Amino acid sequence: MTKALPSENNNNYSAKNIEVLEGLEAVRLRPGMYIGGIDKKAMHHLVLEILDNSMDEVISNFASEIEVVLINEKTIKITDNGRGIPIDPHPKFPKKSALEVIMTTLHSGGKFSDTSYTTSGGLHGVGASVVNALSSFFQVEVIKDRKVYNQIYNKGIPLKKLEHVDKTNKKQGTSITFSPDPEIFGSNLEFSAQYLYKIIQHKAYLSPGVKVFWKCPIEMIKDDEIIPEKKEICFEDGIRQLLIDKVENNDLLTSTIFYEQINLGKEKIECSMIWFENKDTNFITSFCNTVPTTNGGTHEQGFRFALTKAIRNFAEILGFKKFNEILTEDITKNLGAILSIFIKNPQFQGQTKEKLVNVEMSKIIENSLKDRIESWFNNNKTVSSSIIEKIIENYNERRQKKKDRENNKKFKSKKSRLPGKLADCSSKNSNENELFIVEGDSAGGSAKQARNRIFQAVLPLRGKILNVASASDEKLTQNQELNDLVLALGCDKDKLILDNLRYNKIIIMTDADVDGSHIAALLLTYFYKHMPEIIENGNLYIAKPPLFRVSRGDKIFYAQSEKEKNDIDKKYFSNKGLVSRFKGLGEMPPKQLKETTMDPTSRTLIKVSLPKKNIFEGDDRRNVENLVNILMGKKPELRYKYITDNAHLIKELDI
Numbered sequence: 001m002t003k004a005l006p007s008e009n010n011n012n013y014s015a016k017n018i019e020v021l022e023g024l025e026a027v028r029l030r031p032g033m034y035i036g037g038i039d040k041k042a043m044h045h046l047v048l049e050i051l052d053n054s055m056d057e058v059i060s061n062f063a064s065e066i067e068v069v070l071i072n073e074k075t076i077k078i079t080d081n082g083r084g085i086p087i088d089p090h091p092k093f094p095k096k097s098a099l100e101v102i103m104t105t106l107h108s109g110g111k112f113s114d115t116s117y118t119t120s121g122g123l124h125g126v127g128a129s130v131v132n133a134l135s136s137f138f139q140v141e142v143i144k145d146r147k148v149y150n151q152i153y154n155k156g157i158p159l160k161k162l163e164h165v166d167k168t169n170k171k172q173g174t175s176i177t178f179s180p181d182p183e184i185f186g187s188n189l190e191f192s193a194q195y196l197y198k199i200i201q202h203k204a205y206l207s208p209g210v211k212v213f214w215k216c217p218i219e220m221i222k223d224d225e226i227i228p229e230k231k232e233i234c235f236e237d238g239i240r241q242l243l244i245d246k247v248e249n250n251d252l253l254t255s256t257i258f259y260e261q262i263n264l265g266k267e268k269i270e271c272s273m274i275w276f277e278n279k280d281t282n283f284i285t286s287f288c289n290t291v292p293t294t295n296g297g298t299h300e301q302g303f304r305f306a307l308t309k310a311i312r313n314f315a316e317i318l319g320f321k322k323f324n325e326i327l328t329e330d331i332t333k334n335l336g337a338i339l340s341i342f343i344k345n346p347q348f349q350g351q352t353k354e355k356l357v358n359v360e361m362s363k364i365i366e367n368s369l370k371d372r373i374e375s376w377f378n379n380n381k382t383v384s385s386s387i388i389e390k391i392i393e394n395y396n397e398r399r400q401k402k403k404d405r406e407n408n409k410k411f412k413s414k415k416s417r418l419p420g421k422l423a424d425c426s427s428k429n430s431n432e433n434e435l436f437i438v439e440g441d442s443a444g445g446s447a448k449q450a451r452n453r454i455f456q457a458v459l460p461l462r463g464k465i466l467n468v469a470s471a472s473d474e475k476l477t478q479n480q481e482l483n484d485l486v487l488a489l490g491c492d493k494d495k496l497i498l499d500n501l502r503y504n505k506i507i508i509m510t511d512a513d514v515d516g517s518h519i520a521a522l523l524l525t526y527f528y529k530h531m532p533e534i535i536e537n538g539n540l541y542i543a544k545p546p547l548f549r550v551s552r553g554d555k556i557f558y559a560q561s562e563k564e565k566n567d568i569d570k571k572y573f574s575n576k577g578l579v580s581r582f583k584g585l586g587e588m589p590p591k592q593l594k595e596t597t598m599d600p601t602s603r604t605l606i607k608v609s610l611p612k613k614n615i616f617e618g619d620d621r622r623n624v625e626n627l628v629n630i631l632m633g634k635k636p637e638l639r640y641k642y643i644t645d646n647a648h649l650i651k652e653l654d655i
Helices: 025-029 040-059 098-104 127-133 193-205 238-246 298-317 328-332 360-379 381-414 440-450 473-478 480-489 514-530 532-536 562-573 590-598 620-632 636-649
Strands: 002-004 018-020 065-072 075-080 135-144 147-154 163-167 172-180 211-215 230-233 258-264 267-275 283-288 335-342 434-439 456-461 505-509 540-543 548-552 555-559 578-581 605-607
Touching: 025 127, 040 065, 040 075, 040 127, 040 172, 040 193, 065 193, 098 127, 098 135, 098 147, 127 135, 127 172, 193 211, 193 230, 193 238, 238 267, 238 335, 258 360, 267 360, 283 298, 298 328, 298 335, 298 360, 298 381, 328 335, 328 381, 335 360, 360 381, 381 473, 434 440, 434 480, 434 514, 440 456, 440 590, 456 480, 505 514, 514 532, 514 540, 514 620, 548 562, 555 562, 620 636
Parallel strands: 065 211, 283 335, 434 456, 434 505, 505 540
Antiparallel strands: 002 018, 065 075, 075 172, 135 147, 135 172, 147 163, 211 230, 258 267, 267 335, 540 605, 548 555, 548 578
């Protein structure tokens, strides 16, 4: 790597202005070029590079065991019983061992030809040397013929020559212990035990029968994490078991799993699939040589082609006339799939290996899987007929949405307007504006008088809106109340663009009774199902209007429950206060509505939120989905069971 040095005279640009970075200096200067950044994800990628080298020994049948020991939050040790990194002098560098050459030289290793590895996940001699360069402590122990050899490095520089240090009963193997350099990743660096355990689990799933030993200090396991301190991880059923574990607690369209393993000489393809009942639940997870390809690639592309062609053919057999119009998105909307391949010379996009780019793999995967998928559908006709019905349902829904979008565009081209019943605010600053969604014209009238007309808008809805969790797509499309809401927000629900949102705060304001709570639940369900981005962005709120007014003389208090009302009456009025109950927002004088519920200086708002989608959050998001489906879905028996199971938790019930 070279770079130009600054000069006092920019016109005097000569050879002396060129700096040559030697050895691993370039890695330390620009770590992002090699590991994608210097954040927590990049730091954990160092572990993957070393672990992949051990997995390469496993894939090539040179090793059967791997041990991962998380020593502390800054240090990790990875050991395998493979052949051991070569320690003899390198022919090109006779004064150095092959091990030292590998650890200090980019693009050195045994993966450039087929002589040492048939398939590998490590990227052609870059990984280990990069990890070494970015570690403040890096120790390699190699066992050859029951002799232990050791070499220690600091920031990629060997502190001593490779030396024979001990004898052992073990025949061969490699052990690498390292600590990421705080100069690169910051002094607050810390390994996540949960993240690493999940990675190791996936590696074990992808290498059936291989034993991976995990060990972690108990103090590194957080209270909300369910991971073992010690465990031997081994899965005999591979990705079939991974799929079963991954779809646990989900409603399945069928319990029958598609599974195929295809051997192509020394290369291998594995695929496992299942379909969900819920169209919002889906995933395609892919791997190449045990490396997770989170951004897909040519192997995923080939899988999608094979799946689409096979399903189109089967749909034609069943008599679906528009089978050629079925798209991949119709098929994958309910699909859970895992694809794992082992190939020679994988080519990835970038050193972080998140996307496979081998052009030939698309056609290879397509040709290998298409006939097998089609055969499975023909041999499991009862199951496959249910799957096809769901896919056709997705097809019809997509077509209807496309039609609605086209109609909406035509409508907007004729005349752009807002709902007539919307009392809009005068300010054009969407970052400050608020929209109150209220029940009925009566509440709407009071709210319009109570609001600040500059930044507060009011949209009255007629009674209880449609329950979108159990309604058909046709009913949803035709519902005027929901269409008015979408129009008022300034967003297209099919492709929500938050920058187009006309209000920073969307506030659900309903009566403080059972009916009001039901209306709020229906609105929450709508936003969760069709506009979750609004919740995730922190735009959705629930207002808390009072249920009671307690007064005597000039003293006035408001209460939101029977208990709070009684406590106020006892504390301030010795149980002699004048108590009045608000029948609804429409019965509340505008002045009171303003000071209790709408004025930003005195009101109470509850912000609606969702668990974030990331690897550290576990299954919280899935739990939300399950709860919504239970309480608002099509199956009343599930709702009844939930209510009866949790009825004992109710302390106050306003009826």
